Amino acid sequence: MKIDALVIKRLDELLAKGEEILQTREYSEHGQSFVVSSPEIKGWGTSVISLLQCAFGESSAHYREFDKQFNGYDSWEYSFKELMAIISAAKDDYQGGYLFNWKMLIKADVLDDATEQAQELLDSGYKDPACVVVGVSLELAIKAIATRQGVALAKLDKINADLCKAGVYNVAKQKQITAWADLRNKAAHGDWTAYNDADVQDMLAGVKRFIADNL
Numbered sequence: 001m002k003i004d005a006l007v008i009k010r011l012d013e014l015l016a017k018g019e020e021i022l023q024t025r026e027y028s029e030h031g032q033s034f035v036v037s038s039p040e041i042k043g044w045g046t047s048v049i050s051l052l053q054c055a056f057g058e059s060s061a062h063y064r065e066f067d068k069q070f071n072g073y074d075s076w077e078y079s080f081k082e083l084m085a086i087i088s089a090a091k092d093d094y095q096g097g098y099l100f101n102w103k104m105l106i107k108a109d110v111l112d113d114a115t116e117q118a119q120e121l122l123d124s125g126y127k128d129p130a131c132v133v134v135g136v137s138l139e140l141a142i143k144a145i146a147t148r149q150g151v152a153l154a155k156l157d158k159i160n161a162d163l164c165k166a167g168v169y170n171v172a173k174q175k176q177i178t179a180w181a182d183l184r185n186k187a188a189h190g191d192w193t194a195y196n197d198a199d200v201q202d203m204l205a206g207v208k209r210f211i212a213d214n215l
Contacts, residue, residue: 004094006150007055011091014048018084025077034077041080045070048087055094062090111137111215115208122200128187131200135184138177138207145214156181169214180207 021041025034049070052063066086073079114137121130139156142163146153151162157178164174180203186194 004148007051008091008095010051011087011094014044014051015084015087015091017044018080018087022077022080022084025080035075036077036080037075041073045073045083048083052090056090062086062093066090111141111211114140115204115211118204122197122204127195127197127200128192131184131187131195131203134200134204134207135181135187137211138180138184141207141211141215142177173210176206177210 017040021038021044022036024038025036027033028035045066049063049067052060052066056062058064066083069079069083069086073083114133118130118133118137121127121133142156142159143153145151145168146159146163149163149166149168151159151166151168153159154162160174160177160181163169164171183195183199183203186192
């Protein structure tokens with residue numbers, strides 16, 4: 001199962017568990033309202049925080065708001081319903097694709113810097129180190145995509161094949177990635193006459209498009 005599907009599944013499970021906990025509410029004559037004080041709340045809330053932290057990041061509004069409300073939870077029914085509302089909103093936003101994956105965004109920024117460095121090397125006449133830098137950027141991008149798609153990490157050719165098999169991209173793209181990886185291997189092993197500046201420039205342009213389209 002892919003990572004996105006696992007996150008949605010877990011959010012559904014936590015919402016369902018929250019509904020079960022809500023059913024344990026008891027009437028408080030003192031406050032003329034219901035309270036929800038099940039001993040399961042602590043474990044449930046901890047699981048929610050853990051999921052929001054991993055899937056959304058500590059800087060996300062969903063994580064920060066749930067963490068604040070949960071730490072100040074006062075047992076009143078409306079307070080518990082507020083917690084449930086945060087989880088429901090998180091699910092809707094995640095499922096609707098309205099959230100940035102911050103880890104992937106940061107990784108994309110790093111790769112942008114690397115490809116810019118490769119261009120500078122190429123412009124200065126250093127095609128061989130430029131080729132290696134582009135190749136490393138490609139491998140990092142492939143591994144990042146695999147992690148996002150729930151594809152096991154392995155050697156580049158295996159990940160490439162598995163991503164193609166999973167329908168992330170087509171066979172033509174798989175073959176292109178294989179060709180780029182082969183070019184990087186030639187550069188890394190000193191076979192510098194097997195390619196020229198134009199080959200590296202084409203590889204750089206292609207890898208940049210691949211990163212822009214997939215990260």
